[in-house]
Amino acid sequence: MKFLLKRLAFYGLAAFFAVTLNFLLPRLMPGDAAGAMFARFQGRLSPEALDALRRAIGIADGPLSLQYVHYLRDLLHGDFGISISQFPAPVLEVVWTGLGWTVLVAGSALIIGFVLGTALGIVAGWRRGGVLDSVLPPALAFIGAFPYFWLAMGLLFLFGFEWRWVPLRHAYSDGATPEWSFTFIADVARHAALPIFTVVVATLGGWMMGMRSAMVAVLGTEYLALGRAKGLSTVRLAWRYAGRNALLPNVTSLGMSLGFVLGGSLLTEVVFSYPGLGFLMVQAVRSQDFPVMQGLFIMITFAVLIANAVVDVLTTFIDPRTRSREA
C-alpha cells in the first residue's frame, strides 16, 4: 500500500507540474509576443472572444499570484476557458468530443499491440533461433524506424485509396447518426481499423523484443529446470512459468511508453482526419486556438498519468515482490 501511495503522490506532483507549466507558459512568452498576438486577433474576433483570449494568455489584470489562484480555482471547477476558433464553446466541451475517439484508437492499439507483441516475444524467446525469432525482429525493427504518421500515410494510400478496403477519413460515415446500433458500431469499427492497425504495427517490435530479452533472462533459472524435471508440458512451461515471470519488465515499460504511443497515435489521427485529441490539437495549432491547445495538453497529461497509475496497480498484482518490498 505504501508503495502505491507513494506513486500516487508522485503522479499528483506531476499533474501539478503540468498544470503550473500550463499556467506559466503563455505568461513567459518572450518579449511582448502575447500583446502582438492579441493585436493580430483584434478586429477578427468578437469582444467576448477577445476577453477569453486575454484570460487564456494571461494579460488579465492583477498580479501573477492572484491570476494563478484564479486559474487553479477555475480548473478545479472544470473551467478550462473558452475556445477561440469555436467561440463560444467551452474548451472542455471541445476537448471532450475528441477524448472518446482517442481512447478508442490509442487504447485498443496499446492493448492489441502489447498482448500480441508479448505473445510473439514469448514464442521467439522460447524458440531462440527459430523462424519467428529470425524473421520478425529485423522486419519489425525496420518498420519501427518509420515515423508512425508516415506508416499511416502509406497504409492509407494502399488500403484506402488504391484498394478501397477502408474509408479514407473521419470516425464514422458522413450522415450516420451516433447511436448504439449494430450498423453504427460496425461503421465506427471500419473507420478505426486502419488507425489502430498502424499504431499496432509500429509498436509491435518494441513489445516483442522487450519480452524476448526478458524471456532469455528467465530461461536459465532453476525453477524452469525443476518444472521440466517434473514433466510439465512445454506449453505450460513456456507460458505459465517462463512467460509470467518474464512479463514484469514489459508491464513496467508499458507505463513508460504510454506517452510515446499516445504521441504517435496523435500524429496518426492527423493523417486519418480522425476526430480525436491529436486532430483537435493540430486544428488548434493551425487556428492559434491557445485555450483549446492548453486544455488538450492538460487532458492528455491527465490521461497518461491515470493510465500510469493503473499500470502501477497492475504491477503490484502481477509481482508480489513489489508488495513485500515495503513491508
Add this chain to the structure above:
Amino acid sequence: MAAASSSARPGGFSLLGLLKTNGRAQVGLGILGLFLGVALVGPLFVEDAGAYVAIPYLEPSWAHLFGTTGQGQDVLAQTIVGTRASLFNGLIVGLLVVMVGAAVGVTAGYFGGLVDDALSLAVNVLLVVPSLPLAIVIAAYLPPGPFTVGLVLVGTGWAWNARVLRVQTLSLRERDYVLAARVSGEPHWRIIFVEMLPNMGPILLTQLVGATTYAIGAQVGLEFLGLGDVGSVTWGSNLYWASNDQALLTGAWWTFVPTGTCIALVGFALSLLNTSVDEATNPALRVERSWRVYLKRLGVQPGMVTPVVPR
C-alpha cells in the same frame, strides 16, 4: 538495462574494431555514410529545390526521377536538400540532448543526497508527462522555425538520458580510482570530467545515437504538424506539404514515399549501430554472440541444455 552493465571495459572498445568484425555495424555505418555524403555534397548539384520545374503531380520519369510535388517541385531535389537540413539538425539536437542529460544525470549521481532527490524527481516528472503534446504546446507559443523545434526537442527530450547516466554515475562513484581522486583532493569538476566521463564513453556513444534517432523522428513529427518553418525544405516539411496538398487523395505516392524511406533508412542504420556498440561494449552480449556463432559452426542446435563441445 543490459547496456548499463558496470563491467563494460571502456579500454576494450574501439570503433575501428567494431567496423572490422561486426556486420551490423558495417551495414549501419554504410547507410549513414551514404546519407552524410548526400547531405554534404548533394545540395551542390541541386539548383533550387523550391522552384517550379514542371506541372504538378508528374509521375516519376527520366526527367524527374522521383516525380513532382503538388506545387510542381522536383521531389528528388527536395529529398536531397531535406536530407541536409534534417540530418544535421538531428545530429545537433541529439548532441545537445545527451549533453543536458549528462549534466543533470552525472550531477545527480555524483553529489547524491538532496541534489539527487530534487533532480531525480524533476527527471521522473518529465519522463511521465507526455512529451509530444508538451513539445507542441511550447512550440506553438514560439515563432516557428528550426531553432524553436530544436529548443523544444532538447527541452523535452533529455530526461531519459539523465536517468541512465545517473545510474551509471552511481556505480562509478564508488570505484577505487574515483575514491582515490577524491581523497587526493581533486576538485569535483575534475573528477567528473577527467575521471568519470571518459569511462562512460561507450554509453555516451549509444546515447548519442539514440538521441539522434529521437531528434530526427520528433523533428519530422513537429514539422509535419506545421510547427517548423514550412517554407524551408526539410524531410518534415516535405511530408507536411505532401499531406497539405492532398497527395494521398490524388494517388501521388511518390511525394511522400522517398522522404519516408530516407527517414526509416537513417533510423534503421542508427539502431543497427546502437545494437552493435551495445554488443561490443557489453561482455555478456558479446559472449552470447560468439557462443552462438561457434555453435552454429559446429552444427549444434542451442537449447535448454548447455551443449558439450569439443575443444
